[in-house]
Each structure stands twice: as structure tokens, then as C-alpha cells.
Amino acid sequence: MSEIEFLDWVRGPGFQIAAVIFVAGVIIRILEILMLGRKKNLAEARGSEMLGGLRTIVTRSMHDKATFQRSAFTIVSGYIFHTGLLLSIFFFAPHILMFKEVFGLSWPSLPTPVIDALAVISIIALLTIIARRMSNKVMRFLNTPGDYLAWLLTITPLVTGYMAFHRIGLPAPTLLAIHILSVEILLVLFPFTKLMHAFTLFMARWYNGAISGYRGVAS
Amino acid sequence: MSDRKNTAQADLTLGEVLRKRGISRRSFLKFCAATASMMAMPPSMVPAIAAALEKARRPSVIWLSFQECTGCTESLTRSHSTTIESLIFDHISLDYHHTLQAAAGTHAEAARIASMEENFGKYLLIVDGSIPMGNPGYSTIAGVSNHDMLMETAKGAAAVIAVGTCAAYGGIPHADPNPTGAVSVGDLIKDKPIINVPGCPPIPVVITGVLTHFLTFGELPELDHIGRPMAFYGKSIHDRCYRRPFYDKGLFAETFDDEGAKKGWCLYKLGCKGPTTYNACATTKWNDGTSFPIEAGHPCLGCSEPDFWDGGGFYKALSMPTENITQNIIYAAAGAAAAGVAVGALNRAKKSKAQATHQKVKLEDLNK
Numbered sequence: 001m002s003e004i005e006f007l008d009w010v011r012g013p014g015f016q017i018a019a020v021i022f023v024a025g026v027i028i029r030i031l032e033i034l035m036l037g038r039k040k041n042l043a044e045a046r047g048s049e050m051l052g053g054l055r056t057i058v059t060r061s062m063h064d065k066a067t068f069q070r071s072a073f074t075i076v077s078g079y080i081f082h083t084g085l086l087l088s089i090f091f092f093a094p095h096i097l098m099f100k101e102v103f104g105l106s107w108p109s110l111p112t113p114v115i116d117a118l119a120v121i122s123i124i125a126l127l128t129i130i131a132r133r134m135s136n137k138v139m140r141f142l143n144t145p146g147d148y149l150a151w152l153l154t155i156t157p158l159v160t161g162y163m164a165f166h167r168i169g170l171p172a173p174t175l176l177a178i179h180i181l182s183v184e185i186l187l188v189l190f191p192f193t194k195l196m197h198a199f200t201l202f203m204a205r206w207y208n209g210a211i212s213g214y215r216g217v218a219s
Numbered sequence: 220m221s222d223r224k225n226t227a228q229a230d231l232t233l234g235e236v237l238r239k240r241g242i243s244r245r246s247f248l249k250f251c252a253a254t255a256s257m258m259a260m261p262p263s264m265v266p267a268i269a270a271a272l273e274k275a276r277r278p279s280v281i282w283l284s285f286q287e288c289t290g291c292t293e294s295l296t297r298s299h300s301t302t303i304e305s306l307i308f309d310h311i312s313l314d315y316h317h318t319l320q321a322a323a324g325t326h327a328e329a330a331r332i333a334s335m336e337e338n339f340g341k342y343l344l345i346v347d348g349s350i351p352m353g354n355p356g357y358s359t360i361a362g363v364s365n366h367d368m369l370m371e372t373a374k375g376a377a378a379v380i381a382v383g384t385c386a387a388y389g390g391i392p393h394a395d396p397n398p399t400g401a402v403s404v405g406d407l408i409k410d411k412p413i414i415n416v417p418g419c420p421p422i423p424v425v426i427t428g429v430l431t432h433f434l435t436f437g438e439l440p441e442l443d444h445i446g447r448p449m450a451f452y453g454k455s456i457h458d459r460c461y462r463r464p465f466y467d468k469g470l471f472a473e474t475f476d477d478e479g480a481k482k483g484w485c486l487y488k489l490g491c492k493g494p495t496t497y498n499a500c501a502t503t504k505w506n507d508g509t510s511f512p513i514e515a516g517h518p519c520l521g522c523s524e525p526d527f528w529d530g531g532g533f534y535k536a537l538s539m540p541t542e543n544i545t546q547n548i549i550y551a552a553a554g555a556a557a558a559g560v561a562v563g564a565l566n567r568a569k570k571s572k573a574q575a576t577h578q579k580v581k582l583e584d585l586n587k
Contacts, residue, residue, distance in 0.1 A: 002388075002445065002525045007495060008541065011531060015540040016547055023548050024555035028562060031555075035563025093469050094538035097488060101539040102548070112469035171444075172455050173495040173524070176537065 007177040010184060018184035019102075025191025030199060045214050052213015053206035059219070060205045073132060077125045084122030085158065088115050119162050126155045150194045156182040233434065234273035247272075254431050257424070257503070258440065258450035271435040278434070279334050279342040281372055282316035285365040286358050286392040286401055287348030290420040291383035292318050297506075298423030311430065314342075317360075328361045335375050343433065344376035344411075346404050349385040349392045353400030369407060378412040378439055379404060382426060384522055387415035387446070394528035405446060414439045415446035419522035422503050425451045445525065447497065456493035456519050459501035462486065475516065486513060490534035492521030 001009075063075050089095060093109035100106040110118075130151055133139045160179040162168075167175060190196065212219035231239070237247055251268040255261075260268075284292070296319075313319065314334035315327065322330050334342060346369065351357035355364030363371075373379055381404040384390035392401035405413050416429055429448055432440040440448040457463060465471070465485040472479035472486055485491070493501075496519055500511040513519055518534070521527040531541025 004495070004521075004524045004526045004530070008526060008529055008531070011537075011539070012541040015544060016542050019540075019544050020547055020551040024551045024558070027552055027555035028559040031559025032562050032566065035560070036566065093471060094487065094536065097536045098538045098540065101535075102544045104545075109469060112467060115469075167455075167458065171497070172457065176495060 003171055003173040003177065007173045007180075010177045010180040014181065014184050018187040022187035022190055026196070026199060029191050029196060030203075033200065033203065041214060043215075046216030047213050049210040049213045052219055053208075053210035056209025056212070056219045057202055057205045060208070074129075077129050077132075081122045081125035081129065084118040084125065085154070088119050088122065088158070088161070091115065116162075116165065119158055119165075123155065123158050123162065126151065126158070130155075146194055149189070153186045153189055153193065153195065157186055231277070232273060233275045233277065236277070254428060257428055258432060258448075259453070268431075268435045272431070275434040277312045278377075279312045279314050279338040280345060281314055281331055281334055281342055281376075282319075282345040282347070283360075283365075283368060283372060284317050285346065285348030285350050285369070285386070286399065287383060287385050288391075289318055291347040291386075291426075292316070294418075294420035294423050295382075295426050298427055311343075311434075325361075331372070335372060339375035341377050342375065343430075344372055344379045346379060346381050346386045347383045349389045349399075349401035349403060350407060351392070351399035352402050353398070357399045366407065369404070373408050373411055376411055378414065378433070379408055380429060381405065381413060381415045381417075381446075383421055384417040384419045384525075384527065387417040388525035390417075390419065391528055393526070412439050413446055414442060414448060417447060417452075417523040417525075418498060419520075419527070421523070422451070422499055422505065424503055425499055443497070447523075451499040451503070452497040452523065454497065454499075454502075456496045456498055456501050456513070460493055460513060461501070462513060480516060486516075486518040488536050489518045490532065490536055491518030492524070492527070492530065492533075492537065493519040494537060496521040496524050496527075498523040 068075055087110065090099075091107075091110040092115045093112065096106055096109050130148075133143060133147070133151075157179065160175070160182045163170075164172075164175040164179040169175070170178075186195070190198075209219045234247075248265065248269055251272065252262070252265045255265050255268055282292075312334075315331040317327075320327055320330065348358075348365075350365045350369055352366065355366060358365045360368055381387040385392060385401070386404050389397070389401050389403045389406075392399055393403070405415065414429060416426055418425070425448075428451065429440065432448070432450075440450055443449050443452055457466070460466075462483060462485045465483070466487055470479065470482075470484040471488040472484045473488055474480065475489065487494070491513065493513065500519070501513070504511045504514070520533050521530060531539070535541065
């Protein structure tokens with residue numbers, strides 16, 4: 001397989017396979033969770049489930065003082081890498097072209113040097129996160145292979161994307177193909193790893209808030 | 220290219236031929252220096268190139284054209300007849316070339332056979348066009364299939380130069396669904412040094428540069444991993460593109476006639492394959508250094524790369540998928556919704572069954 005054939009494969013059939021598995025996997029898993037259902041609450045509602053749920057989605061995304069003091073590192077590095085990652089995924093001009101091709105939607109891009117810097121910052125943040133996870137005894141004890149896998153799946157597209165943009169080490173078509181392939185691997189494994197939190201996070205937060213909302217108390 | 224002319228000039232060295240043509244020593248050395256710098260050789264090599272070229276005897280060259288469009292020959296003949304490159308090309312002994320030779324029919328074939336016999340083991344074989352393997356009748360010359368003629372002619376060749384993307388990688392005939400079963404020269408010939416000079420067509424000076432290298436050193440230049448001379452194919456179009464600063468800044472032309480296009484911004488969004496294409500267009504340029512496609516406002520098609528015809532469309536940006544993803548995503552979502560509901564229903568049934576069959580354990584049961 002030549003490097004151009006490799007590139008054509010990841011842009012064609014490879015992309016097709018990954019997109020189908022990702023979409024189908026995410027939908028099946030979400031439906032499975034939603035359809036588990038809950039026992040009917042027989043108590044009279046003293047507030048709105050929806051409002052309480054939505055409020056908690058917001059409040060849980062902000063740290064409270066005590067939590068911040070306890071785990072400042074996790075919160076700061078976590079926010080940095082999530083922000084950098086999301087901005088580089090959704091605001092890099094070539095990526096927006098891809099979304100436009102698939103979904104027909106387009107939006108303005110960030111300047112390329114900004115994306116470049118965000119990618120580097122995200123990579124550094126992810127490295128510090130793994131270093132801490134591996135050096136801290138308690139965290140190491142709590143880590144599962146799934147955690148390492150999720151970390152690897154996340155950092156690989158960032159590193160390969162950076163290498164493809166700066167054309168480091170290998171012929172350019174190979175670098176681009178490896179980058180796209182790393183994203184495809186991410187998409188394929190996404191529904192079956194902790195990466196599903198990107199969707200379930202909001203469901204879980206909403207539900208936590210909804211319970212309190214129903215009872216008419218602050219969550 | 221008559222035999223008489225060939226014989227008369229075959230005895231002369233290149234230096235003698237050039238002097239006869241009125242080429243001054245100064246312009247000859249200038250050519251050697253240009254060639255050296257073009258091929259990334261140190262200036263100290265210039266005298267060596269000059270000395271070698273001075274003494275070089277005109278090598279016999281056989282040019283075979285298979286499934287091709289003659290664009291490669293057209294390109295070569297536009298290497299500007301007044302320049303010294305074309306003179307050098309005049310003074311190899313081009314013993315067989317469909318388009319350029321005077322002889323026709325049996326005489327033409329006789330010239331090829333005669334040259335092969337006379338220069339066995341020494342002649343250069345240049346091929347343009349791919350070779351059909353589906354049916355020998357798809358392309359024949361004088362009743363001989365392309366495959367048979369290539370194999371026969373390659374036997375006595377010192378080296379083979381595959382000119383153009385068709386000869387180098389199959390090119391357009393090889394494009395999906397490859398109706399003729401087209402293959403490249405390198406797919407068939409395994410026991411000779413092969414140099415690929417791809418492009419659709421290749422840049423004239425690249426063809427003459429490779430020949431110059433061969434005349435100077437008697438061997439082929441350093442090649443990359445897919446057989447292309449590093450001197451010309453070592454850098455990508457993107458890395459040498461004068462519009463690269465716009466790419467780095469994220470300034471793109473969105474259409475062929477918007478403000479960005481008028482300002483000469485990067486053509487990435489219009490499908491430019493410059494980032495994945497290795498060729499010398501951005502530096503050597505075309506039409507005697509006038510410009511190259513990107514300079515004329517058109518994205519690079521990636522013509523010097525294998526399978527350039529199958530990249531999902533010339534106007535599709537490199538970051539875009541080449542297949543219709545949207546449709547399959549819709550099907551996948553619909554299928555998954557049905558499957559998800561089915562799985563959920565199964566889970567519920569399991570839960571209800573568990574509840575129905577749930578038995579309460581009494582204290583007496585435990586004491587039994």
C-alpha cells in the first residue's frame with residue numbers, strides 16, 4: 001500500500017467505517033441508559049425537575065472553593081486540556097471543512113497559530129495529567145487500563161495532528177493519514193470507553209439536579 | 220533522428236557537439252552550475268560535472284510509449300529549444316521515439332532492434348505510459364503487446380526511466396476501476412535500476428536533469444522511497460509554495476473569485492493537494508520558469524503522486540472525507556435507534572422477569 005493509497009483509505013472507507021460505528025455506538029448506548037427507566041416517584045413534586053437538572057449542569061461545571069482547594073491541579077489541567085482540545089477540534093479551518101462536508105454546517109475558524117498553540121498547551125496538560133496519575137499512589141491504585149486507553153486515544157490525535165501540520169519526521173501524506181487514522185480509532189472506541197462521558201456527563205448532571213429539583217431543594 | 224545523423228554524431232563527445240553548435244564554454248559552465256544547484260550538489264561538483272559532460276559520449280536512448288497521451292513528450296519538447304538543456308537532449312542519441320522519429324512502420328521497429336543490438340547493456344530505456352495487463356490487445360505497437368515490447372527492450376537496458384505518472388505508478392489508466400489492468404514499469408521490471416520521473420506531465424527540466432546526472436556520473440541519482448530523484452521530489456509543493464504563509468496564518472480563498480482568491484491566499488479549501496505532493500513545480504516552475512498552477516490560481520492536483528486520480532475529487536480539500544459519509548450516518552443512526560430500543564426493551568423484559576420471579580426469603584427459610 002503506497003502512502004497515498006493509505007491516505008485515500010482513511011479518507012474513504014476508513015472514515016466511513018469509523019463514522020458508522022461511532023454514531024451507532026453512541027445512539028445505542030444512550031438509548032440503553034435512558035430506557036433503563038426509573039421507578040415512578042409517588043411523592044408530590046415540590047419543584048421543577050427540568051429547572052433543577054439544567055441548573056446543576058451549569059453549577060457542577062463550576063468548582064466550589066473547597067473542591068478547588070482539594071484538587072486544584074486536576075481542575076486546572078482538566079479545564080485547560082478540555083478547552084484546548086475542543087477548540088482545536090471545532091475551530092481549525094480544515095476540520096470545519098470536514099464538518100461542512102458531512103453535516104452541511106460551517107462556522108468561522110480561529111487563526112491557525114492560535115490552534116497550533118492550543119494543541120501544544122493541550123498536549124502539555126495531558127502529559128502533566130498522566131504524570132500525576134502515574135506518580136500519585138492513590139490515583140495509580142484507582143487507575144484501570146481503560147483510563148490509560150482513554151488518555152492515549154485523546155492525546156494521539158493531538159500529537160499526530162501537530163506532527164501533520166508541522167510535517168515532522170515522515171512523508172506528509174503518511175503523517176496526514178496517521179492523524180486521520182488516529183481520529184478514526186478514537187471514534188470507533190469512543191462509545192465503548194470512558195470517552196462516552198462527553199455525552200453521559202450532561203445526562204448524569206441533569207439527573208442529579210432533577211432529583212433535587214423534584215424535591216424542591218438546591219442541588 | 221535519422222540513422223545517418225545518429226552515426227555521424229555518435230562519435231563526437233558532448234563537448235565537441237556543443238562547440239560545433241556554437242555554445243560557449245561560459246554558457247556551458249553556467250548550465251553545469253545551474254544543474255548542480257538544482258540537484259542540491261555542492262559548487263565544488265561543477266567542474267566535475269563539466270568534465271564528465273565534456274567527455275560523455277551520446278548514449279543511445281530508446282523511448283517507448285504505451286498507454287499514454289503524449290503529454291510527457293509534449294512537455295519535454297517544450298524544454299525551450301533555445302536553451303542548452305534541449306541541445307543536450309538533442310545530443311543523446313534518441314534512436315526510437317514514436318512521435319519524434321522520422322522513420323515509420325517496419326523501419327521504425329528496425330531502428331529499435333538495431334539500437335538494442337548495437338548498444339546492448341548500455342542504452343537508456345525511457346518509458347511513458349502504463350502497461351495494460353488485462354488484455355494484450357488493449358495496446359499494441361507493430362502488433363507487439365506493450366508488455367512484450369517492454370520486457371524485450373528492458374533486457375539490454377543499462378537503466379530504465381519511467382517518465383510521467385502513468386509509467387511510474389499507473390497514472391490515469393490505473394485509476395479506479397482500472398479497466399485495462401494497467402500497471403507501472405516498476406511493477407514489471409525488477410532486475411534493472413528504475414528511476415521514476417512522475418508528473419502529468421513531468422517538468423521538462425526534471426527529465427533533462429535526470430539525464431544530465433546519468434551522463435555525468437554514469438549512474439542514477441539518489442531516489443526517494445518511491446523511486447523519484449530526491450533532487451526534484453525531495454520537498455513537497457506545500458513546503459516550497461509562495462502561498463504557504465497564508466496557509467500558516469489560516470487565510471484561505473473560499474471560491475475561485477472571492478477576495479481571498481484575488482489576494483492570492485492559500486488554495487487549501489479549494490482542494491489543493493500541495494501538502495501531500497512531492498514535486499519541483501513550486502521552485503522550478505513551468506514555461507521557462509514563468510509560473511506553476513498554484514501561481515495561476517488553481518490548486519495542485521497532486522499529479523506526481525501515485526493514484527492522484529482517485530483522491531476523491533480535485534476540488535475536495537484534503538481534510539474532507541472522499542465518500543458520502545452523511546448518507547451512511549443517517550442509515551446508521553436509524554438502525555442504531557431501532558437496535559437501541561430493542562436492546563432497551565430486552566433489558567426491561569429482563570428486569571420485569573427478575574421482579575416477577577423475585578422470591579422473598581423468610582427467616583424460617585434460612586433456619587432450615
